[in-house]
Amino acid sequence: METALTRLTGVRYPVVQTGMGWVAGPRLVSAAANAGALGILASATMSPDGLRAAVREVRARTDAPFGVNLRADAADARERVRIVIDEGVRVASFALAPSGDLIAELKDAGVVVIPSVGARRHAEKVAAWGADAVLVQGGEGGGHTGDVATTVLLPQVVDAVDVPVIAAGGFRDGRGLVAALALGAAGVAMGTRFLLTSDSTVPDAVKARYLAATVRDVTVTRAVDGLPHRMLRTDLVDSLERHGRARTLARAVRHAAAFRRLSGLSWRSMLRDGWAMRHGRELTWSQVLMAANTPMLLRASMVDGRTDLGVMASGQVAGAIDDLPSCAELLDRMMTEAAEVVAGLRREP
Template sequence: MTRIRTPLTEITGVEHPVVQTGMGWVAGPRLVAATAKAGGLGILASATMTLDHLEKAILEVQERTDRPFGVNLRADASDAPARIDLLIRHRVRVASFALAPKPALIDKLKENGVVVMPSVGAAKHARKVASWGADLVMVQGGEGGGHTGPVPTTLLLPSVLDAVDIPVVAAGGFFDGRGLAAALGYGAAGVGMGTRFLLTRDSAVPDSVKQVYLGYGLDGTVVTTKADGMPHRLLRTSYIEGLEHEGRLGRAFRTARRTMAYKRLSSSTWRALLTDGRAMKRDRTWTQTMLAANTPMLLRAGLVEGDTDAGMLASGQVVGMIDDLPSCEELIAGIVADAITHLTAANHAIS
């Protein structure tokens, strides 16, 4: 198979410039290993794992494959240094971050041979992490699922490419070879995809939930702050529609119930939850912070337990373009082959 070499493949050691993003409750060892075996960069989602669970997940991926993979970390978590030590000890190739890690954490990772790839939503944030020593940066446009911003990828990507000299991975709205070819044409080093990898046979999301996703069109998602206090792109389920009309008392009760459930599941202490809450707060109100702390449980209800009536289903707008459930191998091979076809056709158009 013909390969596309970019700074992403050179720096990380993967075969193809395709990244499976670190989706909570979705990006577990099975999906990450399947992505790695197929030549892409699989990213374990660790925010919903305890430290012990993360170590077990890393070891399971390494038992399944000897190819490079990464782990997504919360830079503001109280145990972030311990998680970084774990990555270093087990020689994980890539550390990705949803929030920018401090320069000291970046330095420690790089000194130990770990590639650092933060995700950003604005050019100014890309400039900051680049100046701190990040190896690559991922940008997600507003089309992407989960927490997202208002700027579409077609505008965010070139603004970041103009702002930094390090390689940029484009995410938000990608699902096929045409998208990879377009991203490379912009100057990106590859693409990141979440919803497309969720909808594969290698994803551990229940099949019944996958079928729910496949039933939605391009208008099937909504960006709402009612779920966890921050803009969040989700499937437009009856549960999400109901949140728009929920009163404060009902929301407070639901938040308290989910917080208790998450405490039990994560084995966290109240001190740790409070510490993480303070770090998470930033520009949020305390009400928004409490809602955000409940996000893991709301996502778990839908993506793990399969209860689409009581949980959130994060999704990019690309859900409306997807109608199949390939394996990761079939998906990545098809994307790369299709991208090469489009890149070759574009090259032949130049006279």
């Protein structure tokens, strides 16, 4: 299935595996890439040296194109961009809008730049700065999210920009892919669906919680880091929502210290990142510090398997997923179903 996305990135299928922290490591990324999707390595939870090692591990596992997800507001963003360029990574994706000079530096080196956006005006801005494509996530998507549904947001963005648009939020199968293409997208991006594959390194106990979830078990809360965050509703989420600010802040300080040790960042760098996160948003400094909860609470579940202590970012689509195929099985199934749907639409009534 050829689209503007496959032509731009060189992948076989117009499907992107998103860069989920602690989840999108070398094993999942290489499996997605070998299956024909665009695998995206999550770098925000890695040190620069860890990122370089992870890129090389993916390269050793696959000859297919893949990408790296970067935080544009990170204090060491330029160092990470240089790693992407030096290592010959095909695609750089961004969770927040990168500056025009970062986009130019990557494009000058032949790297495809795909920022993620949650609003039409953001898509217009990065497209004007030279982004090669945009990934637009509707409110159904997991992690930090907005409140406009994909079916409403996607056509707005498609009409507003002249670059390929990738749809995220609510996709899991071939029917969804065809629907996104009909709305003008060049492909779909999926996080939760790839998390729930046999190639994902997420512990079995955590996968079981996702598979048992209904659509109503996926909620949006500000209790973790002060920003709207879609995740599975658990006893921990209920507890965070009940506790007062002082107790939440104390928890945030502990997690910030733990993340600093794991990531190799200095306190100064973390404070710079906090300032960048606060800029342009109505966040108090206590909410900025609360954001330090996120990497460690995600790690507790996605790496350590602690469903009682960790948070589980999730798209609403988790409530409609009930199996754990390999990435290859998932992509084969999606493409077969998409072809069947298109053939059915073409039949005479």
